[in-house]
Amino acid sequence: MRVTVEQASLARALSQTTRVVAPQNTLPVLSGVELTAQGQSLHLYATDLTTALEADVPAEVSEPGHIVLPAGTLTDLIQRLPTALVDIAAETSAQAVIRYGRNQATIHGFAEDRLPEFAHLPRNAAVAVTIPGHVLAEVARQVLFACARDEARPILKGVAMELGEGRLVFAATDGSRLSQVWYAVPDHLEAPRQWVWPAKAVTEASRLTAGLDTVTLWMSPHVVQLETAGFRLTSRLLEGQYPEYQRVIPQQYVAECRVELSALRGAVERVNLIAQKDRSASLRIVHEPGMLELGTVSQDIGHAREVVECQSTGQPLDLLFNPHFIADVLKSLSSAEIVVEFAGTQSPARFREVGGSTYQHILLPLRQLV
Amino acid sequence: MRVTVEQASLARALSQTTRVVAPQNTLPVLSGVELTAQGQSLHLYATDLTTALEADVPAEVSEPGHIVLPAGTLTDLIQRLPTALVDIAAETSAQAVIRYGRNQATIHGFAEDRLPEFAHLPRNAAVAVTIPGHVLAEVARQVLFACARDEARPILKGVAMELGEGRLVFAATDGSRLSQVWYAVPDHLEAPRQWVWPAKAVTEASRLTAGLDTVTLWMSPHVVQLETAGFRLTSRLLEGQYPEYQRVIPQQYVAECRVELSALRGAVERVNLIAQKDRSASLRIVHEPGMLELGTVSQDIGHAREVVECQSTGQPLDLLFNPHFIADVLKSLSSAEIVVEFAGTQSPARFREVGGSTYQHILLPLRQLV
Numbered sequence: 001m002r003v004t005v006e007q008a009s010l011a012r013a014l015s016q017t018t019r020v021v022a023p024q025n026t027l028p029v030l031s032g033v034e035l036t037a038q039g040q041s042l043h044l045y046a047t048d049l050t051t052a053l054e055a056d057v058p059a060e061v062s063e064p065g066h067i068v069l070p071a072g073t074l075t076d077l078i079q080r081l082p083t084a085l086v087d088i089a090a091e092t093s094a095q096a097v098i099r100y101g102r103n104q105a106t107i108h109g110f111a112e113d114r115l116p117e118f119a120h121l122p123r124n125a126a127v128a129v130t131i132p133g134h135v136l137a138e139v140a141r142q143v144l145f146a147c148a149r150d151e152a153r154p155i156l157k158g159v160a161m162e163l164g165e166g167r168l169v170f171a172a173t174d175g176s177r178l179s180q181v182w183y184a185v186p187d188h189l190e191a192p193r194q195w196v197w198p199a200k201a202v203t204e205a206s207r208l209t210a211g212l213d214t215v216t217l218w219m220s221p222h223v224v225q226l227e228t229a230g231f232r233l234t235s236r237l238l239e240g241q242y243p244e245y246q247r248v249i250p251q252q253y254v255a256e257c258r259v260e261l262s263a264l265r266g267a268v269e270r271v272n273l274i275a276q277k278d279r280s281a282s283l284r285i286v287h288e289p290g291m292l293e294l295g296t297v298s299q300d301i302g303h304a305r306e307v308v309e310c311q312s313t314g315q316p317l318d319l320l321f322n323p324h325f326i327a328d329v330l331k332s333l334s335s336a337e338i339v340v341e342f343a344g345t346q347s348p349a350r351f352r353e354v355g356g357s358t359y360q361h362i363l364l365p366l367r368q369l370v
Numbered sequence: 371m372r373v374t375v376e377q378a379s380l381a382r383a384l385s386q387t388t389r390v391v392a393p394q395n396t397l398p399v400l401s402g403v404e405l406t407a408q409g410q411s412l413h414l415y416a417t418d419l420t421t422a423l424e425a426d427v428p429a430e431v432s433e434p435g436h437i438v439l440p441a442g443t444l445t446d447l448i449q450r451l452p453t454a455l456v457d458i459a460a461e462t463s464a465q466a467v468i469r470y471g472r473n474q475a476t477i478h479g480f481a482e483d484r485l486p487e488f489a490h491l492p493r494n495a496a497v498a499v500t501i502p503g504h505v506l507a508e509v510a511r512q513v514l515f516a517c518a519r520d521e522a523r524p525i526l527k528g529v530a531m532e533l534g535e536g537r538l539v540f541a542a543t544d545g546s547r548l549s550q551v552w553y554a555v556p557d558h559l560e561a562p563r564q565w566v567w568p569a570k571a572v573t574e575a576s577r578l579t580a581g582l583d584t585v586t587l588w589m590s591p592h593v594v595q596l597e598t599a600g601f602r603l604t605s606r607l608l609e610g611q612y613p614e615y616q617r618v619i620p621q622q623y624v625a626e627c628r629v630e631l632s633a634l635r636g637a638v639e640r641v642n643l644i645a646q647k648d649r650s651a652s653l654r655i656v657h658e659p660g661m662l663e664l665g666t667v668s669q670d671i672g673h674a675r676e677v678v679e680c681q682s683t684g685q686p687l688d689l690l691f692n693p694h695f696i697a698d699v700l701k702s703l704s705s706a707e708i709v710v711e712f713a714g715t716q717s718p719a720r721f722r723e724v725g726g727s728t729y730q731h732i733l734l735p736l737r738q739l740v
Contacts, residue, residue, distance in 0.1 A: 077643050103640075103675060106672040303476045304474070305473060
């Protein structure tokens with residue numbers, strides 16, 4: 001293999017591609033990136049066996065071939081090269097010589113000169129949907145944090161995407177909270193179908209699509225794929241039945257508060273200074289007409305109480321929440337004013353933005369024995 | 371105790387003062403900050419028993435008194451308060467009530483209402499030297515990194531300061547490298563005396579004096595102290611005999627290279643990508659007339675070779691260095707061009723800036739068996 005490529009293009013492609021490489025691998029070659037020189041491009045490929053990223057960099061190929069090189073070392077080196085052009089040559093899979101100007105470095109390759117092949121997605125059998133470029137970034141910011149972290153119910157570690165009846169819905173739940181955002185897709189009036197993305201695929205997809213006008217997603221029953229300028233992301237979908245989360249969203253609320261987001265955030269941050277340092281402390285939210293009172297009591301650290309004014313209707317309520325979960329939902333909101341709705345002391349509360357947003361977060365209060 | 375203080379002043383004073391609090395303490399109360407309301411100020415005091423920081427914040431004291439509160443929680447809370455004024459009240463050492471506007475938080479205090487007292491420095495028996503405000507920041511950047519990290523020779527964990535014969539010298543060495551900077555102090559023509567600062571005191575002193583025109587240091591045989599607007603830093607000095615490091619500085623060199631710092635830094639960064647990932651790899655520097663060649667060979671990762679042009683005189687040389695130490699010294703230099711001098715294959719090399727700088731770094735090459 002022998003190619004000449006632009007340093008800047010290769011550095012950019014490598015830094016994206018090698019992001020999917022898992023930090024620790026049982027299979028050593030998975031810490032590598034596969035370089036294939038063919039036609040007029042250098043093809044990069046990295047995978048953790050769940051998600052794969054491929055990139056194509058325009059190249060002058062003087063000898064076609066392929067090699068797998070350690071992803072971290074190669075990326076770090078290429079990013080630091082001072083020359084406009086880089087020459088990469090490999091006679092065998094044992095090593096590649098990187099030449100830049102009159103200097104050079106030699107990097108040992110893996111014995112295997114190919115990474116394991118990844119699931120293919122037959123486009124003609126796939127469902128396609130085209131969405132604005134900002135959608136996946138919003139999903140990453142507003143929905144992803146509600147995924148489960150533990151392995152108790154593996155399906156909850158993913159983000160559920162539902163397409164049909166004119167809507168594209170993304171949702172995540174860990175069993176005690178639910179984040180959901182939806183977009184109108186007038187071309188898709190068929191019966192809804194569902195795919196569950198692994199969290200990592202959402203993160204990488206949001207990076208690849210930031211700043212784009214539109215992006216097309218391709219879904220087969222087991223694989224999702226998207227392509228943007230020069231990059232192709234492919235991910236296996238999570239297998240299993242995603243819970244019917246729509247049923248937990250309250251249809252009626254007994255109190256509604258419209259409150260300034262920055263004021264509520266500041267108060268929660270201060271009260272949480274005490275609540276979050278104590279594993280057993282919870283955040284208490286009391287609704288009285290025209291105000292939300294936030295409080296916490298920690299045996300070890302102390303206690304705090306803050307009052308935030310709001311425009312409210314409905315009945316007074318006294319609820320306990322997980323302080324981390326309240327902080328999370330306030331981070332996911334961005335309108336100047338938000339609406340908090342309560343459905344009773346044993347029922348979930350709803351947080352949503354004021355204006356045209358189609359994002360909502362549903363949060364269960366903590367149970368109180370007495 | 372009861373005081374009213376400006377939130378901004380208290381937040382600034384606390385964030386500086388509580389920096390000396392050690393993250394883990396065998397004596398729990400040392401994770402606290404002592405607040406003393408007296409006269410027209412609130413006095414803050416924190417210590418790790420080696421270094422102490424005190425601050426005074428103008429205050430309206432309605433009831434004198436003192437309390438020790440957890441440094442981290444108090445600082446985090448005060449920094450986040452939205453009001454211009456803060457009221458702190460403590461009836462006993464058990465808890466303090468922090469009132470801001472109509473909201474409040476209560477923080478539990480320590481059973482002890484005082485921190486251990488720290489070494490006093492009798493000013494009339496102390497040596498004083500006044501230096502420009504930038505000096506300690508330079509010492510922190512150029513000298514501190516050469517301190518020993520391990521406990522083998524505890525005295526080498528400090529920075530030696532020598533005053534006398536018209537010079538103030540700061541130096542640190544870990545046994546294989548030496549960083550030294552000196553300043554003219556025409557008022558001090560007496561015989562040189564030496565004090566060894568703990569590394570933490572240098573770090574905190576450099577923060578407190580950044581941006582000041584001048585600062586006065588007070589030294590007794592066992593304690594060093596400095597005062598800046600509102601803050602007083604006091605530190606015990608390290609006890610023991612600091613090695614006579616002047617003797618290791620070569621008096622004669624067999625080769626001198628003048629080289630562009632950014633070019634040398636870039637080359638070392640790239641070669642070090644391979645050298646630093648391999649614990650056993652070293653950085654090879656070869657001097658030939660007009661050039662420095664940098665190289666490394668790692669059994670596991672690969673090898674690299676770079677040539678940097680220089681203006682040089684003297685004989686050709688071939689030396690091995692610790693790659694981390696070469697990276698460190700290049701970080702400590704800032705002139706556009708630097709001078710590297712070699713004194714032979716078994717003797718230390720010297721790195722210095724071009725221009726009026728009085729900073730130099732002496733670095734032993736690695737021994738080569740064969």
